[in-house]
Structure formats: structure tokens, C-alpha cells
Amino acid sequence: MNSITPSSCNTLLFKSSTNPLFPPLKPMFLFPPKPPLSLSSFVFLPKLPSPKFHPRILAGYPRNFLGIVSCCQNPQNSGCPASDDESQLELDRLVSLLPEEMRCRLRQHPELDKLMEVVMDLGRNPIARFPSGDFELSDCPITFQDLEFATSQVGDFAVDNRAGISRTLHRISAVRNRKNAIIGLTCRVGRAITGSADLLRDLVKDGASLLLIGPPGVGKTTIIREVARMLADDYQKRVMIVDTSNEIGGDGDIPHAGIGSARRMQVPNADMQHMAVHKEVIGLIAICDIGI
Structure with a gap:
């Protein structure tokens, strides 16, 4: 059985508690429910700093919803490039x-x-x-x-x-x-797909912390980018994207328009991700590649 390591995860963290970078999390599994993947594959999950672990499994999440541009065939349910x-x-x-x-x-x-x-x-x-x-x-x-x-x-x-x-x-x-x-x-190829996170809008409005887990290529970064934009533009939240490899906000010093009005902090490695908390007054943090 294959295991998915923390390096294949992206996270979106909401509303800091005692430790700003590690509030209680509500994991959401965004992978196609087929072998060899299973809940037991995620060997690192018990180590999450959350006293209560209640994952919500989106087994019916269509693959073309997760960042593949073919989702434009059904924009009502999935989303289209901006x-x-x-x-x-x-x-x-x-x-x-x-x-x-x-x-x-x-x-x-x-x-x-x-x-x-x-x-x-x-x-x-x-x-x-x-x-x-x-x-x-x-x-x-x-x-x-x-x-x-x-x-x-x-x-x-x-x-x-x-x-x-x-x-x-x-x-x-x-x-x-x-x-x-x-x-x-x-x-x-990277694409910003407006509406790709509409299925998560109710969870975003609740203000819960989220952890997106899945193998490469299923659209974790696409979802995180759109949720960050949604929070900043639709709900007027102070959002800071901590971009370890420039995958959320794009390459270069001027961030991609796909993140909306969310701010972006580039960090050279995961060890520097805490700088977003030490240097900025923010309400929400979006982090990519926490396991690198």
C-alpha cells in the first residue's frame, strides 16, 4: 500500500488559536477513492495537533473539478478559468x-x-x-x-x-x-479557475481550519488559491498566502491576479513559514507545501 507523505499536502489554515500555525484542523480528503489509496494510507494523520479528529471525506468530488480545465464543460458545477x-x-x-x-x-x-x-x-x-x-x-x-x-x-x-x-x-x-x-x-500548466472552490464555500464561511490532502495533480493548489481569493475579495478578510514554491501566487515579485486582493509572502523554505505570523497582522493564513 502506498502512503502519501506530508510533502504532498497543501494546507489552508484559518483563525489562529494558541499556536497561530497549528490550530485545530478539519482535514478534507480530496483524492479519487480508488486503490491503493485509503484512509490508512495517511500514516501521519494521528500526529496532527488536534484533540478531535473528524475528517470529512468528499468521495464524490469529481476529478475534473480539481483544477483540470475540462471542468468548463459544466461551469455551473465546477468553474472556469477567470x-x-x-x-x-x-x-x-x-x-x-x-x-x-x-x-x-x-x-x-x-x-x-x-x-x-x-x-x-x-x-x-x-x-x-x-x-x-x-x-x-x-x-x-x-x-x-x-x-x-x-x-x-x-x-x-x-x-x-x-x-x-x-x-x-x-x-x-x-x-x-x-x-x-x-x-x-x-x-x-497552472490555471486559476474561478468558482473551483464553490463546493467548500459553506466551510469557508464557518471559519474552520482546513487541511487539503491528496496526491499530486488533483487540484489542491488550485482550490487553495481560489479559497484565498474568495476570503479576501468576497468576505473582505485579511489573507496572507505563505508561498514556499510560488505555486499559489505564481512566479515573480508581482503575484498572479488569481489570488485577488490576498497578500503573498514568498519564503525560501518551510522553516521560514512562521515569518507570516511574526511580521504581519493577519486574520487568515494560506500555506502551500508544509511538509517540504
Whole structure:
């Protein structure tokens, strides 16, 4: 049985109590209820600093609700990107990282607006991943020149081997060899989806602390971003996003419009997340990647 470690969690913490960073939590499991995942997989849950542990399991939570742009087929139930034009411009900035042949083939794909990620591994054919399946972008294997072309257009890679594109939500993750040379890239598409957290609105209004748990790619960060925006814009709360890897507010010093009027504090690692409490007068804290 596989276990999901704390590093795969994002948290949204509300209303500080005695310890501002660790109030009693109401965990919510946002993963597809299928093997090998189960409640017993979460081995770290008993260590949570909460005297009462009453998880609410959203087993019926549709996967396309959790950050996949195909949810726009049913906007009444799920949510849509805040602006089609802005989303297209941001997607173009990610596509521009690719060599010309790959760009041309990708732009001809009928599901371009639903692109999830592009995988470029040295010596292998590049792959674009869509909800419908994988799509080869070239018949030629990736070379060092292809990787250098892509990395030269993004910001510096942090210690976690992740980088971004300024004022977008896209994330580029690097795979390195033993000599620290980059031999692979994963270019993941990030989207701000307005309305994606409407299902949680009643819990948000209650002011309870929430912990979102799930495997990568199910939409935890998308939900956190939208809840932070909802709290700041719809309920006029003082919200501080503690962005460990710039996944909530996007890369660069100017945060992405998807967080609304919520403020964002960038921290280099999880050890510095407490600075949001020490330096600011805030009512609500949103934290990403507490286990890193």
C-alpha cells in the first residue's frame, strides 16, 4: 500500500488559536477513492495537533473539478478559468519554451486549451499530456540543446529544482543527474479557475481550519488559491498566502491576479513559514507545501 507523505499536502489554515500555525484542523480528503489509496494510507494523520479528529471525506468530488480545465464543460458545477484571453496568453508563454517543431505540433492539437504538462527527458521523445492521453510532440529524442533552450527562458531553479515563468502559474521542474546537470524537464500548466472552490464555500464561511490532502495533480493548489481569493475579495478578510514554491501566487515579485486582493509572502523554505505570523497582522493564513 502506498502512503502519501506530508510533502504532498497543501494546507489552508484559518483563525489562529494558541499556536497561530497549528490550530485545530478539519482535514478534507480530496483524492479519487480508488486503490491503493485509503484512509490508512495517511500514516501521519494521528500526529496532527488536534484533540478531535473528524475528517470529512468528499468521495464524490469529481476529478475534473480539481483544477483540470475540462471542468468548463459544466461551469455551473465546477468553474472556469477567470479569463480565456489571459489563460491563452499564459499558455503561449509556456509553449514558447519548446523548440519550434514541438511548438508547431502542440499548437495543432485539438485539446491545446486542456494541456496538463509537457515532459522532456534526455534521449526520449517529448510528450504532451492531456486528459485524453499522451501525445508525442516529436519523432526525435530530446537533446541537451533542447533542454538548454527551455531553461534559458525561465527563472533560476531553486533548491527544490523548480522554476517558474514570471506572473504565470506554470511550474517547470528539473531532473538532474549525479553531476547536477539537467537531464529532464516537466513543464506543468497552472490555471486559476474561478468558482473551483464553490463546493467548500459553506466551510469557508464557518471559519474552520482546513487541511487539503491528496496526491499530486488533483487540484489542491488550485482550490487553495481560489479559497484565498474568495476570503479576501468576497468576505473582505485579511489573507496572507505563505508561498514556499510560488505555486499559489505564481512566479515573480508581482503575484498572479488569481489570488485577488490576498497578500503573498514568498519564503525560501518551510522553516521560514512562521515569518507570516511574526511580521504581519493577519486574520487568515494560506500555506502551500508544509511538509517540504
